[in-house]
Amino acid sequence: xxxxxxxxxxxxxxxxxxxxxxxxxxxxxxxxxxxxxxxxxxxxxxxxxxxxxxxxxxxxxxxxxxxxxxxxxxxxxxxxxxxxxxxxxxxxxxxxxxxxxxxxxxxxxxxxxxxxxxxxxxxxxxxxxxxxxxxxxxxxxxxxxxxxxxxxxxxxxxxxxxxxxxxxxxxxxxxxxxxxxxxxxxxxxxxxxxxxxxxxxxxxxxxxxxxxxxxxxxxxxxxxxxxxxxxxxxxxxxxxxxxxxxxxxxxxxxxxxxxxxxxxxxxxxxxxxxxxxxxxxxxxxxxxxxxxxxxxxxxxxxxxxxxxxxxxxxxxxxxxxxxxxxxxxxxxxxxxxxxxxxxxxxxxxxxxxxxxxxxxxxxxxxxxxxxxxxxxxxxxxxxxxxxxxxxxxxxxxxxxxxxxxxxxxxxxxxxxxxxxxxxxxxxxxxxxxxxxxxxxxxxxxxxxxxxxxxxxxxxxxxxxxxxxxxxxxxxxxxxxxxxxxxxxxxxxxxxxxxxxxxxxxxxxxxxxxxxxxxxxxxxxxxxxxxxxxxxxxxxxxxxxxxxxxxxxxxxxxxxxxxxxxxxxxxxxxxxxxxxxxxxxxxxxxxxxxxxxxxxxxxxxxxxxxxxxxxxxxxxxxxxxxxxxxxxxxxxxxxxxxxxxx
Ligand code: COA
Ligand code: AMP
Numbered sequence: 001x002x003x004x005x006x007x008x009x010x011x012x013x014x015x016x017x018x019x020x021x022x023x024x025x026x027x028x029x030x031x032x033x034x035x036x037x038x039x040x041x042x043x044x045x046x047x048x049x050x051x052x053x054x055x056x057x058x059x060x061x062x063x064x065x066x067x068x069x070x071x072x073x074x075x076x077x078x079x080x081x082x083x084x085x086x087x088x089x090x091x092x093x094x095x096x097x098x099x100x101x102x103x104x105x106x107x108x109x110x111x112x113x114x115x116x117x118x119x120x121x122x123x124x125x126x127x128x129x130x131x132x133x134x135x136x137x138x139x140x141x142x143x144x145x146x147x148x149x150x151x152x153x154x155x156x157x158x159x160x161x162x163x164x165x166x167x168x169x170x171x172x173x174x175x176x177x178x179x180x181x182x183x184x185x186x187x188x189x190x191x192x193x194x195x196x197x198x199x200x201x202x203x204x205x206x207x208x209x210x211x212x213x214x215x216x217x218x219x220x221x222x223x224x225x226x227x228x229x230x231x232x233x234x235x236x237x238x239x240x241x242x243x244x245x246x247x248x249x250x251x252x253x254x255x256x257x258x259x260x261x262x263x264x265x266x267x268x269x270x271x272x273x274x275x276x277x278x279x280x281x282x283x284x285x286x287x288x289x290x291x292x293x294x295x296x297x298x299x300x301x302x303x304x305x306x307x308x309x310x311x312x313x314x315x316x317x318x319x320x321x322x323x324x325x326x327x328x329x330x331x332x333x334x335x336x337x338x339x340x341x342x343x344x345x346x347x348x349x350x351x352x353x354x355x356x357x358x359x360x361x362x363x364x365x366x367x368x369x370x371x372x373x374x375x376x377x378x379x380x381x382x383x384x385x386x387x388x389x390x391x392x393x394x395x396x397x398x399x400x401x402x403x404x405x406x407x408x409x410x411x412x413x414x415x416x417x418x419x420x421x422x423x424x425x426x427x428x429x430x431x432x433x434x435x436x437x438x439x440x441x442x443x444x445x446x447x448x449x450x451x452x453x454x455x456x457x458x459x460x461x462x463x464x465x466x467x468x469x470x471x472x473x474x475x476x477x478x479x480x481x482x483x484x485x486x487x488x489x490x491x492x493x494x495x496x497x498x499x500x501x502x503x504x505x506x507x508x509x510x511x512x513x514x515x516x517x518x519x520x521x522x523x524x525x526x527x528x529x530x531x532x533x534x535x536x537x538x539x540x541x542x543x544x545x546x547x548x549x550x551x552x553x554x555x556x557x558x559x560x561x562x563x564x565x566x567x568x569x570x571x572x573x574x575x576x577x578x579x580x581x582x583x584x585x586x587x588x589x590x591x592x593x594x595x596x597x598x599x600x601x602x603x604x605x606x607x608x609x610x611x612x613x614x615x616x617x618x619x620x621x622x623x624x625x626x627x628x629x630x631x632x633x634x635x636x637x638x639x640x641x642x643x644x645x
Contacts, residue, residue, distance in 0.1 A: 016420030018431065021281075025434035032434070033060070033273060033464055040272045040312070041075050042066055043242045050461065056482045056489075057469060058461040060270035064245035068268050069113075069146035072311035073106040074240065081314055082106075084288065088340050089135045091321035092332055093182050094215070100135065105142075108135075110237035112143035117238050118231070119174055119207050123148030126172040126251070128205070129297075130163060130194060132156045132181035133321040136211045136228060137297045138307050140176045145249055145268075148241040149173075152251040152263070155298025155518075156181045156190065157584035162261075162524075163197035169263055170251050170471055171203045176228075180216035184326050191218035245269030251471045252300055254406035255521035256480060257510045263471030264300075264406050271409060272312055274435070274465025275304055278410045279313035282402065282433065283344055283377065284417035287314030290340055290372075294320050294333070294347040299518065300406040301380065305346055309410075318342065324351040331364030341372040348380035348517025349387050349401075353547045356387065362394035375400055375417055380517030381549045382505060385426035403429035403505050405491065406519070407481070409465040412436045412458065412491070413503045428502040435463030440497050445485045453496045455509055457488040511606065513542020513550045515586050522552060522606070525587060528580045529554050534562045534569050539596050539604045543613040543642060545586075552577075553589040553613065553642075555596060555633070566592045591636045599623040609633055613642040 025032040030049040037046070047063025073086070082103035089098045100108070121127060127149050131137040137153070144151040152170050154163050167175075175198075181188045191210065198204060210218050211228040220227060249268045253261035279285045293305035297319075310317035318340055324333055324347070333355065337345060359365070376391060376399045383401035391399045398421060402414035415422050415430035422430055432438040437459035440448050448454045460482075466489075469477040484490050495506040508514075511522040525540040537557040542550040554573060558564075573590035581587070597605040600623050611618035612634050620627060637643045 018419045022434045036277045037273045039276050059246045060464045061245040065242045066269045067240040069142045070240040076102045085316040089319045092327040093322045108139045109142045111235040113146040113238035114235035115231040125149045126170045128172040128175045129153040130177045148243040150248045157582045159582040160193050160196035161580040164200040167201040168203050174207050175205050176209045178211040179213045179218035189216050259524040259527035264467045270464030275309035276312045281418045282414045289343040290316040292318035292342045292345045325354045325358050330355045330358035334368035338368040344375045346377040349383045350516045381514045401429040407467045450499050456491045456493045516548040541610045551586045595629045597629040600625050615643050
């Protein structure tokens, strides 16, 4: 297929193999994935490519036996890649840069796997990793994979209550943590947060391993807590444990409609097959290239594209502990790209909005040599055309929006650079990636005409690497994703597909919002607000924010007889969300209102409130109980500067 882009001078005319590759997958998906599976190392090959006998609980490559750590490390060392950098830790926040070759990383992982074994961790046990972006987090993940333990990484910015919820759900034998995280304005001791979480949780882990960082020394509880360095000093290296292709590799919690996070379960073999394909198909990376996902290991982007995919592909991965601005300046991304010869950067559009605000004319960009840099990939939230255009003009390389979710582990829609670039349409993450049959449905489950909006769904089975189920919650897996449109996976996103098959992902269909590329649920904020003693009722919504994409705001109705100043209650509510969910929620606004707008059946009209706050046109809901409540809400929002855009 010939792709041209008259209006985009930086894009050359290329021949794309996208259409033929997509058609090859459609013709025979199992043959297509069997072929891709040749790219990973099997201790024992699969009996069948796909087991659909318990659909929608699909299993990829049953009968096969693999080890993800073997594929990420040992295999490359055995093939002569031992002296190549596997991981470069670049931490402008601590002014440390440390590089690990494949051989060195393997050695560390073997030792930590031995340390885990010595603590009694065996195949199938869960291990929570609650750490900042330090190499030991990656080492801990790979060490779990090595011995067949199931890791669950919890983002370091989450507060104790969130950690406790995850502890009770996945009941880990052990927690691996660090003494502190470091943010530009403060150092955050993790150990008190961890101790509080263990105190709150019903499940008590058998042990805790703490990496003592030089900035903060954590107090260890004798008998339960262990020092990382001490365990490593006496650890015996552990070899890889073969696991079933279908055994879980990890659980990663993500936000759903309710306050309770969903534990997405990932397998071993399918995960490797999907991610390995994406490294060349989507990102056009070759073994030896340097790949940088500027995210945190606590999010799916970190799992897939800091840790597993680059290492499975024999690339060098960058682990960055810093921010796009302020550590020390808006030139840090370009400094890292130049210094480590990064070929592709993957980040969230919000990073670019932050950089643009500080460096609108790209003066920092021009200070650095970007000659090794080929492509900028954006995901995690909608890439607004204005930001994409600015990035294209400044960076003068292709800027590729792509769309995916924690549930899928890799791109559902992308401009697959390894297949030859298609024309870019700003505002669209391009087309469905081979493996995904994406459609747009109306509420009755009928496909809409091209150009019309609706719920975005994907035909089952999802490709390798997509979730197996939700941890301890097969019923939730069905009810959250599979029930509404039988035979189709409900993505929770709404949007449309144009006449050329380009997708446009516009909003969520559920109560999830996206702050700075992080997915959080309004339900969890509402739970925290509702727990305040003065609050009778509450609602939370995600509203548009110029830099972070969205931020949450809360509305509360006070209990009758509460005689407190509004300002005081508002401050307490903001602090409460910070303490119980984490600063990362960016919850800064709580409004006290007399009533919440509801339908006659009592459903809170969150969608209407969001439209009012975002200054969008909104029809008066036919089922509203009392229209005057919306006038009061409009006034409260206007007083805070919302609704005027
Ligand atoms: N541990 C503890 N606290 C954390 C944290 C962590 N790991 N990560 C963030 N926080 C805190 C921050 O200190 C901040 O606290 P504050 O309210 O006291 O300032 C709050 O959570 C919000 O953090 P953040 O979202 O990083 O906002 P910011 O205003 O400090 O920075 C950006 C704004 C745009 C620079 C930042 O959001 C960013 O780098 N975004 C990119 C996100 C990204 O890469 N996402 C990847 C998904 S693909
Ligand atoms: P997460 O599971 O945290 O990765 O969040 C996934 C959600 O982020 C998706 O369901 C979308 O709502 C949003 N998202 C991710 N990438 C994009 C994108 N490229 N365009 C629009 N929305 C996106």
